[in-house]
Amino acid sequence: MNSDNSLISDAKNTWCPGCGNFAIQHAVKSVIEELEKEGVQREEFVLVSGIGCHAKIVDYFNLNSFYSLHGRTIPVATGIKMANPDLKVICFAGDGDLYAEGLDHLIHAAKRNIDITVICHNNRVYGLTTGQYTPTSPYGFRGKSTPDGIHEPPLNIIEMLLGSGASFVARAYSKKIPHLRRIIREAIMHPGFAHIDVLQICATFFNMTRFYDEQTYESSEANVSQFDVACRTGQQWDYSDQGPIPLGIFYKTFRTPLPEKREEREIDRLKAVRTILQNYS
Numbered sequence: 552m553n554s555d556n557s558l559i560s561d562a563k564n565t566w567c568p569g570c571g572n573f574a575i576q577h578a579v580k581s582v583i584e585e586l587e588k589e590g591v592q593r594e595e596f597v598l599v600s601g602i603g604c605h606a607k608i609v610d611y612f613n614l615n616s617f618y619s620l621h622g623r624t625i626p627v628a629t630g631i632k633m634a635n636p637d638l639k640v641i642c643f644a645g646d647g648d649l650y651a652e653g654l655d656h657l658i659h660a661a662k663r664n665i666d667i668t669v670i671c672h673n674n675r676v677y678g679l680t681t682g683q684y685t686p687t688s689p690y691g692f693r694g695k696s697t698p699d700g701i702h703e704p705p706l707n708i709i710e711m712l713l714g715s716g717a718s719f720v721a722r723a724y725s726k727k728i729p730h731l732r733r734i735i736r737e738a739i740m741h742p743g744f745a746h747i748d749v750l751q752i753c754a755t756f757f758n759m760t761r762f763y764d765e766q767t768y769e770s771s772e773a774n775v776s777q778f779d780v781a782c783r784t785g786q787q788w789d790y791s792d793q794g795p796i797p798l799g800i801f802y803k804t805f806r807t808p809l810p811e812k813r814e815e816r817e818i819d820r821l822k823a824v825r826t827i828l829q830n831y832s
């Protein structure tokens with residue numbers, strides 16, 4: 552914890568110089584500061600992480616948080632949100648953590664429209680364990696466990712999330728901070744399951760900076776509520792080593808989220824009690 556009122560804790564930061572996690576942390580901090588000025592209390596935020604380089608972010612924030620297990624950030628976040636629907640729960644996860652170990656949880660949280668925000672630090676490599684391939688590593692990726700290169704295509708996460716029923720799907724890039732910041736804010740304010748796939752620079756094991764700098768562009772968000780448009784935008788890039796790569800909110804729609812707000816649950820509970828009493832009177 553930090554002695555002053557800063558959102559950043561005193562914990563020693565061990566991310567590598569040039570790591571995109573710094574930019575994600577900065578963007579989240581700036582959004583939380585802005586929301587605090589608009590009346591959201593700091594105590595209303597809860598951060599949850601999985602395991603990986605990304606996960607240290609919860610140590611580096613001076614906020615309520617839960618450092619969970621590998622791949623289990625979503626069930627923990629879901630439990631917190633179900634226990635107290637008034638909280639704003641932000642899940643941080645890595646691409647190995649979320650798209651391999653935790654994939655089943657991700658699909659079902661999207662399907663249920665659990666009202667949480669998921670920020671995937673997608674560096675397309677297992678950084679903490681020094682460079683193994685993940686579900687979003689490109690075909691041919693050479694890592695310590697795959698010196699001859701991988702012979703399987705990457706998973707198109709955007710298509711998968713749209714197919715799972717996610718009500719907010721977006722992609723951002725850790726070097727485009729103002730854009731990333733705007734998307735994080737919209738995701739936090741979205742009522743329902745919001746997912747941001749952040750192309751995060753891993754400066755040490757898979758540095759894609761030049762490729763992303765050249766290939767990413769901000770796509771139009773004029774038709775974000777149209778599912779077919781979202782699918783077409785999501786298909787524009789298949790996580791290969793060929794661009795161009797659209798960024799932005801691809802899909803945003805309203806579907807009744809889970810859980811209901813506390814007041815609504817209370818009203819439902821009182822209605823149920825009244826019905827029971829009427830039946831016995």
Ligand code: SF4
Pocket residue numbers: 565566567569570571572604674678679752753754755756
């Ligand atoms: Fe960041 Fe990669 Fe270093 Fe991990 S290994 S801290 S992802 S640069």
